Amino acid sequence: MSSSSEVARGAVCGDLCSQGRMKTLLIEEKRKMGGQCATTSELENYPGIIEDTGPGLMERFRSHAEKFGVEFERGRVAGIEVGDDGFHKEIRLADERTLRTKSIIIATGAAPRILGIPGEKEFRGQGVSYCATCDADFYEELDVVVVGSGNTAVEESVFLTKVVNKVTMIVVHDEGKLDADRVAQEQAFANDKIEFVWNSTVDAIEGDGLVNGVRLRNIKTGETQQLATDGVFMFVGTVPQTGFAKDLIELNGAGYIKTDDKQQTNIPGIFAVGDVTDKFLRQVVTAAGDGAVAAVAANGYVEQEEYWQQQVLKSQTPVLAVFWSPLEGDSVQLIQSLEEMTIAYPDHRIVTVDTYKNQMLADRYEVQEIPAVLRFEQGQEQLRLVQPGAVELNQLFQGSKS
Amino acid sequence: MIELNKENFAEETAQGVVLVDFWGESCERCKELMPDVEALAEQYGQEIKFCKLNIQGNRRLAMAQKVMGLPSIVFYQNGEKVEHLSGEELEPAQIEDVIKNYVA
Numbered sequence: 001m002s003s004s005s006e007v008a009r010g011a012v013c014g015d016l017c018s019q020g021r022m023k024t025l026l027i028e029e030k031r032k033m034g035g036q037c038a039t040t041s042e043l044e045n046y047p048g049i050i051e052d053t054g055p056g057l058m059e060r061f062r063s064h065a066e067k068f069g070v071e072f073e074r075g076r077v078a079g080i081e082v083g084d085d086g087f088h089k090e091i092r093l094a095d096e097r098t099l100r101t102k103s104i105i106i107a108t109g110a111a112p113r114i115l116g117i118p119g120e121k122e123f124r125g126q127g128v129s130y131c132a133t134c135d136a137d138f139y140e141e142l143d144v145v146v147v148g149s150g151n152t153a154v155e156e157s158v159f160l161t162k163v164v165n166k167v168t169m170i171v172v173h174d175e176g177k178l179d180a181d182r183v184a185q186e187q188a189f190a191n192d193k194i195e196f197v198w199n200s201t202v203d204a205i206e207g208d209g210l211v212n213g214v215r216l217r218n219i220k221t222g223e224t225q226q227l228a229t230d231g232v233f234m235f236v237g238t239v240p241q242t243g244f245a246k247d248l249i250e251l252n253g254a255g256y257i258k259t260d261d262k263q264q265t266n267i268p269g270i271f272a273v274g275d276v277t278d279k280f281l282r283q284v285v286t287a288a289g290d291g292a293v294a295a296v297a298a299n300g301y302v303e304q305e306e307y308w309q310q311q312v313l314k315s316q317t318p319v320l321a322v323f324w325s326p327l328e329g330d331s332v333q334l335i336q337s338l339e340e341m342t343i344a345y346p347d348h349r350i351v352t353v354d355t356y357k358n359q360m361l362a363d364r365y366e367v368q369e370i371p372a373v374l375r376f377e378q379g380q381e382q383l384r385l386v387q388p389g390a391v392e393l394n395q396l397f398q399g400s401k402s
Numbered sequence: 403m404i405e406l407n408k409e410n411f412a413e414e415t416a417q418g419v420v421l422v423d424f425w426g427e428s429c430e431r432c433k434e435l436m437p438d439v440e441a442l443a444e445q446y447g448q449e450i451k452f453c454k455l456n457i458q459g460n461r462r463l464a465m466a467q468k469v470m471g472l473p474s475i476v477f478y479q480n481g482e483k484v485e486h487l488s489g490e491e492l493e494p495a496q497i498e499d500v501i502k503n504y505v506a
Contacts, residue, residue, distance in 0.1 A: 032434045039430050039490065055430055111491065125471035125488020134429040134490070137461060138470045209468040231470060 022299055025099070026065065027091070029076045034058030035109040036238075036275070037284055039131055042159075046284050057284065077244045080104060082267060087305050089269065102305065103298040106245060106257065106265070106272040107291070110238035110282075115147075119205030120234070127211025127231045132156040135231070139164045142230035145214055146170070147202055149178040153235035154188045160233065161193040168195045168227065170202055170216060197227070205232050240276045252278045263294035268360060269301050304358055313379040317347045320396055321374045323367045325356050330387070331371035337393060338373070345397045403443050406455040408463045412481075419450040419504045420478040421497075424464055426457045429472040431490050438494035439475070442501060449505040477504065 032038055032055070040054030049057060066072075076094040083090065091099040112130040114120065120128055129135040136159065144164050146157045149171040157167045169188070171178060175198040178185050188194055197216060203224060204215040213228045240256045242249065250258050250266040256278040263271045273290035275282045312319045320338060324331030335352060342348050355362040355370055365374060365381070375383040375396050385392055404414055406422060414420065423439050425432035436454075443452035457464045457472065467483065469476060475497050477485035485500055 030434055031437065032430070125474045125486060126468050127470050129471045131429075131431075131472075131490055134426070134431065134472045135470065137426060137428065137457060138465065140461070210465070210470055 022103075022302060024070045025073055025101075026070055027073050027075050027077060027093075027099075029074070031074065032058075033062055033072075036111075039133060043284070046288075077108075079244050080248060080270070082248070082270075085309075087269070087309060102302045103269045104271070105263075105291070105294045105298060106242075106249070106270065106276060107274050107287070108241040108244075108276050110240045110275040112234065113237045113239050115202075115234065115236060117202055117204055119207070119211075123205055123207055123211050123232075126209065127207055128205060129231060129233050130235075132159050132233055135233075136160055136163045139231050141165050143168070143228070144231040144233060145202075145227065145229045146233045146235060148235035148237070149173065149180060150235065150237065151180045151184050154178065154180040154184040156233060156235055157194055158187055158191055161191055164193070166193055166195065168197060168229065170197050170200050170214075172199070172201055172219065174198060202232070238275065242276060254278075261293075262297035263290050264297060264301075268364075269298070269305070271298055301360070304360065308361060311349070311351045312376050315349060315376070315379075317349055318382075319349050319351055319376040321351045321353055321376060323353045323355050323362055323365075323370050323372045323374070325354060325370055327356065328370060334371045334373070334388070337390065338396075341393060341397065348397060403440060404451070404453040406453045407460055411455070411463055414451070414453055415478040416481045418480065421450060421452050421501070422467075422476045422478065423452075423454040424457060424467075424469050424472060424474040424476065425454060426472050431492070432473040435473050435492065435494065439497065442494065442498060446501050446505055450501065475500075479504070 026033070034055060037043070037054040038058045042051070043049065043054050043057055044051050046052075046057060075097065077091055078094045079092040081090045081092070087102060089101050089104055091101065091104065093099070139160070140163050142164055143166045144160060146153055146160070146167055146169045149169060153169065157169055160167050173179070175196075178188065180188065199220045200216045200218050202214050203217045205211055206213050206215060211229065211231055213226050214232060215224055216227055217224050240254075242251060242255060242257060245257070248267060249270065249272070252258055257265055257272040257276055259265055259272050259277050263273055263277070265272050271294040273294045274287035277290065279286065279290075312321055322331070322335055322338065324335060326332070335350070338350050342350060353361050355367065367374075369386050372384065372386045373388060373396055374381050383395065385396065403423070406414055415422065421439075423432075423436065425436065439452070439454075446452075455464065464470070467476060468486070471488050473488065473492055475487040475492070476483060477500060487496060487500065
């Protein structure tokens with residue numbers, strides 16, 4: 001199938017993290033990595049790969065990550081927490097193990113949506129399917145129903161027509177309208193093995209040991225009708241996998257993780273990529289792109305945070321942190337003045353924070369105007385001067401106690 | 403694990419508790435699950451019989467057993483189908499839970 005809701009679960013960000021010399025661990029629930037992509041038979045929308053299978057591409061991703069020293073661990077994440085210092089994070093696994101880390105990239109993807117209609121659970125594996133690649137062989141020369149009208153529903157329907165006698169797509173919209181993009185729609189309409197029932201939903205799946213029919217409801221007229229079928233394939237969208245993170249991480253109304261342009265979530269140092277995030281297009285290529293962004297951003301986060309902890313919060317001597325920007329003439333002048341003054345106060349150290357490069361620290365300390373100087377002692381802010389005049393600067397060397 | 407086909411299916415499942423792992427070449431989840439089922443066979447093989455059935459060439463046999471989706475793990479007791487686990491998200495722990503019901 002060529003696309004839409006497939007994601008490279010995890011693999012994508014490993015590479016870049018290791019290239020950035022960080023120690024990277026990839027936690028994968030399944031023995032074989034690749035998430036939804038690994039159950040996709042044909043993949044033809046990843047640039048540079050003219051044609052491959054989903055598992056084939058995921059295998060390449062894995063080898064690539066291995067080459068750069070990414071380590072792999074099998075496990076299911078049950079919860080994540082942020083330590084008291086705001087920097088270290090804890091990952092709790094379902095088997096009670098706990099891992100400690102500085103940055104987390106969430107790439108848990110999405111799973112097929114289950115409607116919960118009568119018969120859906122009962123006939124699982126007996127005529128109800130969520131995977132055309134897995135089950136198409138059973139339906140050779142038989143009739144099947146596909147529920148849904150998005151790209152996945154259309155692509156899987158076209159795939160099924162290679163084997164089955166007839167596909168009937170059950171579409172909730174008015175005649176002629178599918179959720180799939182134009183190219184997919186044209187494919188569906190041009191395929192004479194695909195028929196449509198419009199304005200309809202499935203009320204129940206019926207059968208005796210195996211599925212033998214569905215009960216459909218026309219949402220405009222309320223009328224119900226029986227349709228004989230040998231199988232029901234459900235492609236009614238996906239559900240993001242965020243159960244372990246939902247108390248900590250901000251989600252949108254539909255349950256997808258909200259991220260900024262660096263793929264960072266509402267928690268500094270925790271990033272999210274791929275199908276699990278709130279985004280316009282869910283494909284392997286966009287997931288890989290997210291992974292590249294998150295890897296570089298996570299690298300930057302850890303480096304900046306370590307520097308800050310070392311130089312400021314854990315410093316034995318007073319620290320003057322200057323929030324500045326190289327574009328501001330005043331702030332360059334300020335740093336020079338302070339450096340001259342430290343000759344008389346050799347126990348004071350100056351640390352500069354370029355707010356253009358490190359907005360994160362400026363946000364944390366709510367520095368809105370620059371230049372600003374924050375005096376830290378024992379990791380605590382003692383005094384703050386915003387756009388200070390030359391006479392005020394002396395205060396910084398006496399702390400707040402004077 | 404015993405490899406089943408239409409010749410030996412009835413005979414192998416006729417007595418005691420038998421687990422049959424229905425799988426296929428195009429089912430990635432099946433292939434992923436197989437080593438876990440083999441590990442369970444090592445552990446519980448004394449008490450129940452472990453079999454596998456490749457649906458390629460045995461599609462009608464599978465359908466006669468009311469199996470129309472993969473992966474499917476079906477339990478038989480004295481030839482009667484007593485349990486059917488299926489689905490992409492099927493986990494080894496779920497299979498083991500059912501096994502434990504029958505070895506107790």
